[in-house]
Amino acid sequence: xxxxxxxxxxxxxxxxxxxxxxxxxxxxxxxxxxxxxxxxxxxxxxxxxxxxxxxxxxxxxxxxxxxxxxxxxxxxxxxxxxxxxxxxxxxxxxxxxxxxxxxxxxxxxxxxxxxxxxxxxxxxxxxxxxxxxxxxxxxxxxxxxxxxxxxxxxxxxxxxxxxxxxxxxxxxxxxxxxxxxxxxxxxxxxxxxxxxxxxxxxxxxxxxxxxxxxxxxxxxxxxxxxxxxxxxxxxxxxxxxxxxxxxxxxxxxxxxxxxxxxxxxxxxxxxxxxxxxxxxxxxxxxxxxxxxxxxxxxxxxxxxxxxxxxxxxxxxxxxxxxxxxxxxxxxxxxxxxxxxxxxxxxxxxxxxxxxxxxxxxxxxxxxxxxx
Ligand SMILES: *Cc1c(COP(=O)(O)O)cnc(C)c1O
Numbered sequence: 001x002x003x004x005x006x007x008x009x010x011x012x013x014x015x016x017x018x019x020x021x022x023x024x025x026x027x028x029x030x031x032x033x034x035x036x037x038x039x040x041x042x043x044x045x046x047x048x049x050x051x052x053x054x055x056x057x058x059x060x061x062x063x064x065x066x067x068x069x070x071x072x073x074x075x076x077x078x079x080x081x082x083x084x085x086x087x088x089x090x091x092x093x094x095x096x097x098x099x100x101x102x103x104x105x106x107x108x109x110x111x112x113x114x115x116x117x118x119x120x121x122x123x124x125x126x127x128x129x130x131x132x133x134x135x136x137x138x139x140x141x142x143x144x145x146x147x148x149x150x151x152x153x154x155x156x157x158x159x160x161x162x163x164x165x166x167x168x169x170x171x172x173x174x175x176x177x178x179x180x181x182x183x184x185x186x187x188x189x190x191x192x193x194x195x196x197x198x199x200x201x202x203x204x205x206x207x208x209x210x211x212x213x214x215x216x217x218x219x220x221x222x223x224x225x226x227x228x229x230x231x232x233x234x235x236x237x238x239x240x241x242x243x244x245x246x247x248x249x250x251x252x253x254x255x256x257x258x259x260x261x262x263x264x265x266x267x268x269x270x271x272x273x274x275x276x277x278x279x280x281x282x283x284x285x286x287x288x289x290x291x292x293x294x295x296x297x298x299x300x301x302x303x304x305x306x307x308x309x310x311x312x313x314x315x316x317x318x319x320x321x322x323x324x325x326x327x328x329x330x331x332x333x334x335x336x337x338x339x340x341x342x343x344x345x346x347x348x349x350x351x352x353x354x355x356x357x358x359x360x361x362x363x364x365x366x367x368x369x370x371x
Pocket of ligand 1: 068
């Protein structure tokens with residue numbers, strides 16, 4: 001179809017580029033959300049979500065952005081202080097949400113770009129009890145990937161609940177909800193799942209669910225007991241974004257065809273290519289580029305590239321845009337000294353290669369004082 005725009009120019013770390021087939025699915029007709037057609041749709045996407053979450057437990061579907069389920073995770077947790085692991089803008093947001101929900105919050109902060117080790121979390125939990133720990137799997141502002149399996153095991157060993165934001169992790173980075181016994185795992189639709197923004201997904205452990213009735217003010221829209229009750233009927237508590245569920249249905253079928261593990265491998269390959277390109281581009285342009293996250297703790301879905309003084313992320317993004325590709329500028333505290341490439345969703349190494357070539361050309365022009 002000649003009038004479809006070619007896929008592969010949008011490398012923002014969220015929202016990510018959506019394939020035409022997925023966008024087109026959203027033009028399907030409206031159906032009632034309390035009827036058989038909806039229940040069949042729900043059942044289908046639910047099976048697909050369980051495969052991506054790697055769990056046999058329910059996966060809840062919320063018509064909200066991912067932040068909604070970050071708030072749900074906190075609101076439905078039993079009373080008590082929250083320990084927030086902070087290593088970037090989204091983990092800081094998790095801490096802010098907990099404070100906004102009236103919780104006492106202690107922050108365990110490491111420099112942006114780094115990750116917190118499970119031992120450091122355990123040391124905090126040994127000092128005094130916490131109801132829950134918030135942690136971000138793939139910190140989209142820095143490109144750092146936390147070892148969620150180890151952190152969650154340490155949290156569980158101390159009797160607290162582990163609330164995990166895997167918004168740019170799930171469907172791009174390996175995560176095992178059930179076998180890692182993650183208490184609350186959430187993601188959004190517009191990152192590695194590569195459908196448009198507007199849906200959030202979460203799965204909770206039995207341990208988490210057992211504590212929900214003790215929460216002091218669950219509210220209504222994000223009451224996990226409501227999600228649990230309706231999930232059993234293949235429904236959502238309120239009117240869902242039906243059009244987005246059509247997109248999700250098509251996308252989950254594509255993910256099943258690719259295979260979740262193959263999807264992880266494709267993301268790992270895109271990250272490896274990006275890391276190698278940073279070195280190549282530094283050598284070619286003479287610009288002292290680097291990668292913010294340390295080796296061994298880099299996200300397969302997003303890379304924050306560091307810049308020397310004299311060039312800002314905004315300038316790089318603008319020069320790359322002039323060459324036909326969209327990448328992200330820096331975020332929060334590292335806004336000026338980084339730019340970010342989102343290599344997630346349905347992109348391929350070949351498509352990424354074209355984006356990296358445009359980035360290299362843009363950097364070369366900046367190094368020579370042109371744009
Ligand atoms: C994008 C993002 C969020 C917020 O998602 P919204 O859908 O905008 O609410 C939260 N955490 C991480 C790690 C993200 O990348």
